[in-house]
Amino acid sequence: MEIKFDKKIYKKSAVLSAARECAGDAGFTVTTDSRHTIVKISGVPPQDRDAFIGEFGNFVIFKTRERR
Amino acid sequence: MTSANKAESVLRFDTAIYPQEALMGAAYKFLDRVYTHFEYEGESKTISAKLRAKTQITQAHWENLLEAFSEEALSQALRLKILKATRKTRDQIMSIALYCIPSDESAMEQQTQQCAQSVSDEKMDSELEEILRKLKEEPDDDNHEEDPMDITVPWEEKYGGENL
Numbered sequence: 357m358e359i360k361f362d363k364k365i366y367k368k369s370a371v372l373s374a375a376r377e378c379a380g381d382a383g384f385t386v387t388t389d390s391r392h393t394i395v396k397i398s399g400v401p402p403q404d405r406d407a408f409i410g411e412f413g414n415f416v417i418f419k420t421r422e423r424r
Numbered sequence: 425m426t427s428a429n430k431a432e433s434v435l436r437f438d439t440a441i442y443p444q445e446a447l448m449g450a451a452y453k454f455l456d457r458v459y460t461h462f463e464y465e466g467e468s469k470t471i472s473a474k475l476r477a478k479t480q481i482t483q484a485h486w487e488n489l490l491e492a493f494s495e496e497a498l499s500q501a502l503r504l505k506i507l508k509a510t511r512k513t514r515d516q517i518m519s520i521a522l523y524c525i526p527s528d529e530s531a532m533e534q535q536t537q538q539c540a541q542s543v544s545d546e547k548m549d550s551e552l553e554e555i556l557r558k559l560k561e562e563p564d565d566d567n568h569e570e571d572p573m574d575i576t577v578p579w580e581e582k583y584g585g586e587n588l
Contacts, residue, residue: 365444365462365471410459410476414451417460421452 357405360392361416368393370419378412431477431486437497439469446500447471453496457489 361371371393375384383398400408437447444462451460451473459476475493477486574582 359461360463362463364464365448406476407478410478413461414455414459417448417451418455421448 357397357400357409359395359397359409359413361395363388363391363393365420366393366416367420370422371395371416374412374415374419378415382408431481431483433475433486433490435473435475435490435494436465437471437473439471442471442497442501443504444471446504447473447497449500449503450493450497454489454493458493 368388372386375386375395378384382400385396385398387394387396395412397408397412447462451462454460454475457478459478461474462471463474464470465472473493475490477489481489571577
């Protein structure tokens with residue numbers, strides 16, 4: 357599964373920090389394109405995927421706010 | 425603003441009214457209730473916020489939550505506007521406060537006096553004069569001298585000393 361974070365809204369450092377902190381729960385690969393920071397997540401059980409994506413997104417919001 | 429079923433909706437915000445930082449602030453406040461994901465709509469200045477409820481809730485509750493989210497975004501936007509508008513004043517207060525910190529206890533009294541002088545001297549006087557001048561120039565809409573209902577007339581004069 358994949359989440360795309362708009363670079364104009366989410367700081368890349370916040371995405372990386374969140375991925376680093378959640379690395380114990382799942383596998384993370386962070387790449388970028390011209391507009392997004394893309395996070396590929398693996399190793400999450402199918403029944404938990406929606407909640408995991410949501411929680412990860414919220415965690416990035418928290419990290420972005422923390423950096424202001 | 426558009427909405428969908430199953431406690432998942434997309435709200436659209438114009439960044440001219442709702443700055444990005446304000447939206448982040450609103451999302452931060454709702455971290456415990458909704459999952460939020462922001463995305464700019466193409467090259468426009470509109471941000472779409474995809475909101476998803478964390479738990480199963482009724483449609484009415486969800487609509488209330490969306491309304492509260494929008495209100496919070498507006499509140500955060502206003503807060504940012506006030507912060508920007510008063511930044512200079514706050515910086516001035518801070519610089520005066522920091523400038524006034526005495527290096528040791530014995531110098532406290534002397535330095536406090538110096539600070540008080542520096543703050544209250546000519547600049548302060550001229551500012552006060554300017555404020556007073558403006559106040560005098562302003563038309564006096566609240567004329568308290570008029571008393572059409574004789575409120576200031578003593579009871580005895582008004583009713584000739586009659587007791588009720």
